[in-house]
Amino acid sequence: MTTHMPTVTLEMLKRFCATEGDDPREYLYAPMLIKGWLCATNGHVVVGIAPIDAAEAVPAALTPIAKGISPIRQMWEQVTEGQWRPWTELDRCPQTPPTCDCCQGSGxxxxxxxxxxxxxxxxxxxxxxxxxxxxxxxxxxxxxxxxxxxxxxxCQDCEGRGTVWAGLVTRMPGIQHYGLQERYATLLQDYPGIEWAPPRHTDTECGAIPIRFHGGWGAVMPYRITAKAEAGAKAPSA
Incomplete structure (x- = not known):
């Protein structure tokens, strides 16, 4: 019997689209076709999958977005097989995100x-x-x-999640000063076969964090870990 690995659905992809009120660029509110990939991005993360047959119309990629994603894709293609690491190796934030005051946790x-x-x-x-x-x-x-x-x-304050993730950071083993926002780490962990690769980085700057999963690819922009985030990461979970 052949076992089929789950694939990323259109709804899962849309989690990474920009939302109204959070970004004025309306063309980021839905997935778009870029060089054969159906991509969702909010400017901080991009996820691409093979096009899905769906009834809703998918806007064509606008030139500025395509130009911005192309070098990220080229960077992703340069990752060697031995560099990919399981999602479980990430040092996840120990804190529980607080309930959103605006929606009282309903989203x-x-x-x-x-x-x-x-x-x-x-x-x-x-x-x-x-x-x-x-x-x-x-x-x-x-x-x-x-x-x-x-x-x-x-709810715009929590992007419909019911919890507020600001300042919560997931760390990458062996990389100081940079991580990825915990809300993205949480959303991406549902992607089948999700893996990450160490980005090119120095003490003063860091490149995009490559990710791959069954049927697709992506990248997450790094989050600069501030002194406040450092203190929060050491605090006991709520």
Missing amino acids: WVTVTQCNHCEGEGEFLHLGLYYECKNCDQQGAHWHPATPQTPAAMP
């Missing part, structure tokens, strides 16, 4: 206009404009919701 919110400033973020009083403290100048209020709540949308 979903509803948005209502601020009545105090009528959605403007400021208001006119006696001929002078004042910043609206009721909504922190946002012009709106966000309320925790569920996927079933009418008009609910993914």
Whole structure:
């Protein structure tokens, strides 16, 4: 009996697309075809798989994006077979990501206009404009919701995950000062056969971190480990 290894689905690929509110480049909100690969990128990570037959339209790659991804692909092709290492060798962050305050961990919110400033973020009083403290100048209020709540949308503060990953870093054995954001390490661990390769690096700079998995390839931009992240990595898990 032949065993078929799982493949990356379109939904798994979309996890690495940019999101509205996080990036103004609308052409990054969906996967795109680049030199025969269906790629998703948010500017910090790129993942490419063989094109999938899907009903939804896939936008053609824009020249600036194709130019940016091409050298990353060339770098990836230079990795030798002996350099690939299992995902389990990564030194994962011991901390548990805190719950998102905005959505209270649900990953979903509803948005209502601020009545105090009528959605403007400021208001006119006696001929002078004042910043609206009721909504922190946002012009709106966000309320925790569920996927079933009418008009609910993914929470932008946590990108719909319900937890906040800022500052949590996964380390690469033998490489100081640089790692990859733990949220990417967590999302990528679901990819079948996922492996990584040490990037070209010095004490002052680091190249993209190559990754490969069954049916595809990718790269993650390195995260500079600051003194704050160093302290956090040594803290006990919550």
